[in-house]
Amino acid sequence: MTSLDIKLNNGVTIPALGLGTWQSPKGAVESAVEYALTEAGLRHIDAAFAYLNEEEVGNGIKKAIASGKVKREDIFITTKVFPTFHNRVEESLNRSLKNLQLEYIDLLLVHWPVGLNPNGNHLLVPTKADGTRDVDPTFDLSATWKQFEKVYESGKVKAIGVSNCSVPVLTDLLKTVKVVPAVNQIENHPLLPQTEIRDFCKEKGIVIEAYSPFGSTGGPLFSNKTVLAIAEKHKTTPGTVLVSYHISSGRVVLPKTTTPSRIVENTKTVELTPEEIKELDNVHVTEGKKRFAAPPWGVDLKFPDWNASTPKP
Numbered sequence: 001m002t003s004l005d006i007k008l009n010n011g012v013t014i015p016a017l018g019l020g021t022w023q024s025p026k027g028a029v030e031s032a033v034e035y036a037l038t039e040a041g042l043r044h045i046d047a048a049f050a051y052l053n054e055e056e057v058g059n060g061i062k063k064a065i066a067s068g069k070v071k072r073e074d075i076f077i078t079t080k081v082f083p084t085f086h087n088r089v090e091e092s093l094n095r096s097l098k099n100l101q102l103e104y105i106d107l108l109l110v111h112w113p114v115g116l117n118p119n120g121n122h123l124l125v126p127t128k129a130d131g132t133r134d135v136d137p138t139f140d141l142s143a144t145w146k147q148f149e150k151v152y153e154s155g156k157v158k159a160i161g162v163s164n165c166s167v168p169v170l171t172d173l174l175k176t177v178k179v180v181p182a183v184n185q186i187e188n189h190p191l192l193p194q195t196e197i198r199d200f201c202k203e204k205g206i207v208i209e210a211y212s213p214f215g216s217t218g219g220p221l222f223s224n225k226t227v228l229a230i231a232e233k234h235k236t237t238p239g240t241v242l243v244s245y246h247i248s249s250g251r252v253v254l255p256k257t258t259t260p261s262r263i264v265e266n267t268k269t270v271e272l273t274p275e276e277i278k279e280l281d282n283v284h285v286t287e288g289k290k291r292f293a294a295p296p297w298g299v300d301l302k303f304p305d306w307n308a309s310t311p312k313p
Helices: 029-038 054-066 089-100 141-154 167-174 195-204 225-234 238-247 260-265 274-281 283-287
Strands: 005-007 013-015 044-046 076-081 107-110 160-163 183-187 207-211 252-254
Touching: 029 044, 029 054, 029 260, 044 054, 044 252, 054 076, 054 089, 076 089, 089 141, 107 141, 107 183, 141 160, 141 167, 167 195, 183 195, 183 252, 195 207, 225 238, 225 274, 238 252, 238 260, 238 274, 274 283
Parallel strands: 044 076, 076 107, 107 160, 160 183, 183 207, 207 252
Antiparallel strands: 005 013
């Protein structure tokens, strides 16, 4: 296990650096995954059924393994169960296994702590007549989690976790679990440090995974003055600073790109000081918090940091 590996609460090892695939352009994901695994040295691919590119991810993994440069057991694959499958977790898992051409998943996540109508007018985004999300009022995260525990016990997944969970949501869930979630994957960057949920998860032995570490598509944080100042100090790039922000703090980080040079760039890290990490944690104090991933669920997910600059779900 290298210094860039993290041990989960069930003993499974997760690479701290991964390749995100959310919003990656169609047709570019397969080659990006293959390149990340065979040329850039990455061993962690973050996917999801709802990203609609699992087939490309699977093809990239298959090609990487066929090259002889990497073995399946050396690759950590994550996928997620979307809200329309909240009451049919195993079905979602089996669909993902088929798409990815795999016999098991390393980490399976509850994509969002909300349920959408599983019999609605769309596989992923069912809507009501007025255009709002068709939320399933019977949704119970603890019931969904029991299904996760069942597939975990089956051996089809090596670890299970959640995504986009706040402290109140996780607090309620932990009252009922047999298996404590191994991770909580959240939007996390200097404009949305989410220190409350990070501290809570650390106390409970739940690893934080950071998605959208650059802010969002296009990397709005690349031009942030605090990030630029720290990058200048270390004679490195803003991207390296933003990746290192998480690595230096013991979090998993999932930068997304399909460009080979950027994939390599995102594997570089520097050791940030506690003072520099604090500076980055405090960027939101002067610039305001900003959440980029805010789907219009129409339900309260108990996030403490919704603000006027962010559309409320």
